[in-house]
Amino acid sequence: MEELAKVLGRSIREKRKERGFSQDGFALVAGIDRSYMGRIERGEVNITVEKLYRLAAVLSCEPASLLPSVDHFIG
Amino acid sequence: MEELAKVLGRSIREKRKERGFSQDGFALVAGIDRSYMGRIERGEVNITVEKLYRLAAVLSCEPASLLPSVDHFIG
Numbered sequence: 471m472e473e474l475a476k477v478l479g480r481s482i483r484e485k486r487k488e489r490g491f492s493q494d495g496f497a498l499v500a501g502i503d504r505s506y507m508g509r510i511e512r513g514e515v516n517i518t519v520e521k522l523y524r525l526a527a528v529l530s531c532e533p534a535s536l537l538p539s540v541d542h543f544i545g
Numbered sequence: 546m547e548e549l550a551k552v553l554g555r556s557i558r559e560k561r562k563e564r565g566f567s568q569d570g571f572a573l574v575a576g577i578d579r580s581y582m583g584r585i586e587r588g589e590v591n592i593t594v595e596k597l598y599r600l601a602a603v604l605s606c607e608p609a610s611l612l613p614s615v616d617h618f619i620g
Contacts, residue, residue, distance in 0.1 A: 474595055516595045519612070520549055527615065534609035537594070540602065 476513030477538040483511040485529045485536065500528045551588030552613040558586040560604045560611065575603045 486496050497507035501524070509515045510525075517525075519533075526533040561571050572582035576599070584590045585600075592600075594608075601608040 474598055478594060516593045518591045518593050519553060519597055520591045522594055523549055523615070532615060534612045534614075537607075537609045537612075539609075540598070540607060 473513060474538070474543070475516050477542060478517075478536065479511045479513035481536045481538060482525060482529075485531060486511075489529055491528075496528065500525055548588060549613070549618070550591050552617060553592075553611065554586045554588035556611045556613060557600060557604075560606060561586075564604055566603075571603065575600055 483493075486493070489496075491499070493507055493511065494504050497504035500507070502510075502521075506515070510517055510521075522533045522536065526536055529536075558568075561568070564571075566574070568582055568586065569579050572579035575582070577585075577596075581590070585592055585596075597608045597611065601611060604611075
């Protein structure tokens with residue numbers, strides 16, 4: 471079973487790249503410290519739902535679409 | 546625009562009632578302090594994504610299904 475924060479961080483990173491943002495540019499627009507953004511993408515921190523919404527807003531996607539399914543953590 | 550934590554808290558409360566849990570029983574099974582659970586349902590705290598997964602697991606639902614759409618906060 472992979473850790474939730476890691477899977478979520480990877481999901482955020484993939485979407486961010488799809489949108490053509492650099493990590494620094496993304497951090498700037500989202501109003502999040504860029505070293506903290508690196509920690510989010512590496513799954514080193516457990517973000518709040520509110521922060522998830524802020525990131526999703528910058529990425530123009532539904533917050534729910536960034537969340538891995540629970541099936542990911544079974545078996 | 547309604548506050549995210551309030552909409553999420555209501556969504557958790559509705560699902561919890563659908564499942565036939567009392568608030569205290571739900572808090573016990575989820576391993577969360579019951580006064581804290583009350584604060585979650587009233588939208589007084591901003592929970593982490595990890596806690597959202599823990600609550601969803603007890604409620605046998607997808608974490609994403611508890612999250613209000615961003616459309617809810619527009620207009």
